[in-house]
């Protein structure tokens with residue numbers, strides 16, 4: 761677990777849980793409104809995992825005039841996810857292109873366990889984090905990690921809950937620091953999204969966004 765000055769790191773970072781349900785914004789899980797490319801390893805379309813409606817003022821730090829909604833993508837069926845990936849968003853055509861996929865393991869999920877492509881669509885909404893979502897001391901980190909993936913699938917903004925400090929979150933295109941957007945995980949034996957059986961096991965997927973270049977990066981950590 762990461763060691764850090766707890767109070768300081770989390771101060772002033774308002775974060776949210778994203779959960780299934782609807783509100784006035786068009787946040788969503790699954791679907792495929794963006795033209796996603798095919799995964800370089802398994803050849804299937806990338807999953808549009810989440811898409812956040814940037815009209816929501818709670819996401820104002822992600823806002824840019826160039827983009828109305830922010831899709832978060834990855835293939836969930838092969839080992840490309842295990843290495844950092846970089847995607848380019850083209851909002852006028854809703855196309856997405858792969859800038860970096862750097863698979864080293866060549867592992868593809870067995871057919872019978874594959875996550876459907878595209879993911880079934882369902883509405884999502886943001887709610888405020890609860891007290892236990894923000895670790896106030898080292899012991900509290902374990903409780904916070906326990907809830908994540910057991911009780912809810914997705915954290916949005918706020919301070920990222922890292923297993924370890926990430927290597928490098930600078931944008932490979934413009935070199936600016938990318939903005940942490942969201943992280944996703946899903947344990948065994950829970951059903952956090954009604955439309956699909958999802959299992960991300962010990963992995964947390966972190967999504968970053970560069971407002972300048974409209975690139976989205978994924979990085980995975982194991983818990």
Ligand SMILES: [Zn+2]
Nearest residue numbers: 799802835838
């Ligand atoms: Zn794949």
Ligand SMILES: [Zn+2]
Nearest residue numbers: 931934970973
């Ligand atoms: Zn950039």
